[in-house]
Each structure stands twice: as C-alpha cells, then as structure tokens.
C-alpha cells in the first residue's frame with residue numbers, strides 16, 4: 001500500500017526541534033509582554049474578502065499564493081497568508097480602540113502561501129508578529145524596532161542590521177508611481193513579464209526586482225525620496241534620529257518597498273546572509289490606511305512579522321545549546337516481580353521533585369534497558385533490585401562519569417533533584 005506523506009511545502013517538527021521553537025516563542029512572549037503587548041489568537045480560516053481588501057489585489061499573495069476554497073455552503077474561505085489583516089479585522093470587530101490607545105498586540109502562528117518550496121520557503125510557515133494600532137508618530141516606529149532588536153539580542157544574535165525605507169503616504173506614492181511609469185513606459189519591452197504587469201498595477205513593486213537587467217534600467221529612474229511630502233520626510237527623519245539615539249543599527253535602502261500593498265511611510269526588513277536566497281528573517285512597516293480600508297475607524301498602525309522557520313535556521317549555536325530536550329534519569333527495575341510498579345513509584349517521586357524521569361515499564365532485561373537509556377540521552381540510570389529494596393537504597397549509574405554507587409534512597413533523590421533544578425549556566 002502506498003504510504004501517506006505530509007503535504008508538499010509543510011513540515012513535521014520533531015521534539016528536539018520543537019523545544020527550540022518553544023524557547024523562541026517563550027522569549028517573544030516575555031520580551032513583547034515587557035513592552036505592553038498582549039497576545040491575540042485569530043482563526044486560521046478567514047473570509048477571502050479580508051485578504052483581497054486588506055493585503056491588496058496587486059500583491060503576489062492575493063494574485064497567486066492563497067489557499068482559497070469554497071466551503072460546503074459555497075462561501076469562499078482562505079487559509080490566512082499573513083496575520084496583519086486578521087488582527088485589523090479583530091480590532092475593528094471588537095472595537096478595541098475603545099479599550100486603549102494605542103492597542104498593542106502580538107501573535108504567533110502558522111501562515112499559508114502557495115509558493116515554490118525551497119530552503120527557507122514553505123507553504124505552511126510560522127510567523128511571530130506584533131502590531132501597534134492607534135499611534136501615527138515616529139516614536140512608535142522606533143519603539144517597535146528597539147523591541148525587535150532586544151528580542152533578537154535575547155536570542156543571542158549580535159550583528160543583524162535593519163534595512164529601512166519610507167514609501168510615503170498615498171499621495172506621495174501616486175506622484176512617484178506616475179513618474180516611474182512615464183520613465184519606464186518607453187523601455188517596457190526590456191522589462192520582464194512580472195514588471196510589465198506591475199507597471200499597470202503597482203509600479204512601486206518594480207523597485208525591488210532582483211533581475212540585474214531591470215536593476216540597471218532603474219539606476220537613473222526617479223527616486224521615491226524626491227516624491228515624498230514634507231510630512232512623510234519629517235516622519236522618516238524623526239525616526240532616524242530616534243534610532244541613532246537608541247543605537248539601533250540600520251541601513252537606508254531606497255529599493256526596499258515590500259510586497260504587501262498596505263504599507264505607508266516606514267518599511268523595514270532584517271536579512272541574514274546565512275540564509276541564502278531566501279534571506280529575509282522579518283519584514284514590517286506602517287499601514288496607516290489598512291484599518292479604514294477594512295471598514296474600521298481611521299486608525300494608523302505599524303507592525304512586523306518574523307519568519308520563525310528562517311529565524312530558527314540561523315539562531316546562534318549558544319542559544320540552541322541552552323534549549324535542548326532535557327536528559328532524563330531512567331529508573332530500571334532489576335529482577336523484581338512487580339518491577340514496573342516499583343520503577344513507576346520511584347519515577348513519580350523524582351518527577352514530583354522536578355526531575356525529568358523515564359521509567360522502564362516494559363520488563364526489558366538490564367542490557368536492553370541500558371541501551372534504551374542511551375537512546376534517550378539519559379543522565380544516568382537508577383537501578384533498583386531486591387538488595388536495594390531491602391536496604392532502602394538505590395544504585396545510580398552516572399552516564400557522564402561512568403561511575404556507579406549505591407546510596408540511601410532519599411539522599412539520591414535529593415541529590416538528583418538538586419542537580420536537576422540547578423541552572424546549567426551556573427556550572
């Protein structure tokens with residue numbers, strides 16, 4: 001019979017990887033919480049119209065990457081390709097503007113995009129994101145970037161640089177789009193298929209082309225910076241001043257426009273050469289019209305989304321080493337009639353003292369039980385036979401030293417509990 005396998009572009013995370021994922025998530029929760037962000041969990045399934053209106057029809061996501069299907073009643077639903085639109089929808093629906101201003105929310109969850117799978121690019125991937133709704137000032141942009149860097153430093157990254165740009169407001173963008181269109185129109189034939197389409201739908205997106213021939217054509221193109229309104233320029237300058245003041249490392253990149261239609265003013269990205277072709281770890285920006293475009297009040301927003309799969313791919317070894325599965329103690333009964341129950345009783349006592357413990361319950365012989373303990377990467381085994389039961393002792397074989405000793409039961413348990421609760425960093 002043919003074997004059923006996972007869907008292309010999706011992955012299973014096995015325990016040794018999941019523990020690292022959980023550690024990164026715990027770190028995000030802790031740091032974002034420190035900055036006053038609360039967690040929001042929105043549904044994975046949304047009405048298709050949310051993304052068409054929110055993310056924008058000219059985006060690649062809506063144009064060709066969504067998992068969209070009709071449910072049994074013929075309603076068009078979509079597996080969310082990103083979460084900002086969902087957060088904005090929830091904000092509007094629950095009238096969150098009445099609770100606080102700004103509202104600060106973060107999320108952690110899977111996203112779905114029908115892209116060509118390769119290293120760092122999946123069809124189901126996970127994002128950790130945060131959104132600030134209700135403040136239009138540059139200090140909010142700065143605070144978000146400062147928080148992001150604190151989070152990344154907590155994961156022990158030390159050399160990541162923010163790439164930053166401003167795409168202006170709707171008016172600046174319209175002015176610029178018109179200028180870029182008239183500049184590129186005479187060279188239309190030299191543009192690739194995607195860029196020719198973007199010339200009609202969203203010329204701005206042509207700026208982030210990777211095609212060398214197109215990049216060449218863009219060298220003398222009008223600059224977005226020259227179309228900015230005074231307000232947009234002042235916003236950007238104030239942001240840069242704050243980033244300097246708080247030592248946030250950044251580079252201005254005028255070709256950075258990001259792939260989602262809703263961005264206004266500030267946009268940013270962090271990339272790492274360690275990732276290869278798919279090098280962006282995270283992206284974000286300001287979206288001052290998204291909430292009103294979705295039928296809500298006129299409330300500005302800014303946010304980012306970190307690609308957790310890519311982040312984990314390059315998380316520093318020092319962080320990785322501190323977040324491995326715990327090495328258990330394995331309790332092995334030796335030659336006892338009621339071995340499983342004795343092993344279970346000792347294991348439960350160790351567990352109640354905080355010691356990760358496995359019990360040999362299946363009656364394996366000593367040799368097989370020790371091999372199993374090795375596979376579990378155990379700290380050691382606790383052996384209990386007739387002699388130990390009679391004397392109120394336990395025998396511990398320590399795998400790190402290879403030494404074996406028989407000691408009083410309560411003393412051994414206290415000793416194992418003491419060393420389990422000690423932070424490995426204290427050693």
Ligand code: AMP
Pocket residue numbers: 082113115120121122123124125126127259280281282283284305306307308309310
């Ligand atoms: P975006 O939502 O497109 O702004 O992307 C934000 C971040 O999510 C990117 O910088 C990536 O790290 C990550 N990301 C986006 N698409 C994928 C994908 N198909 N597979 C893995 N990570 C992704």
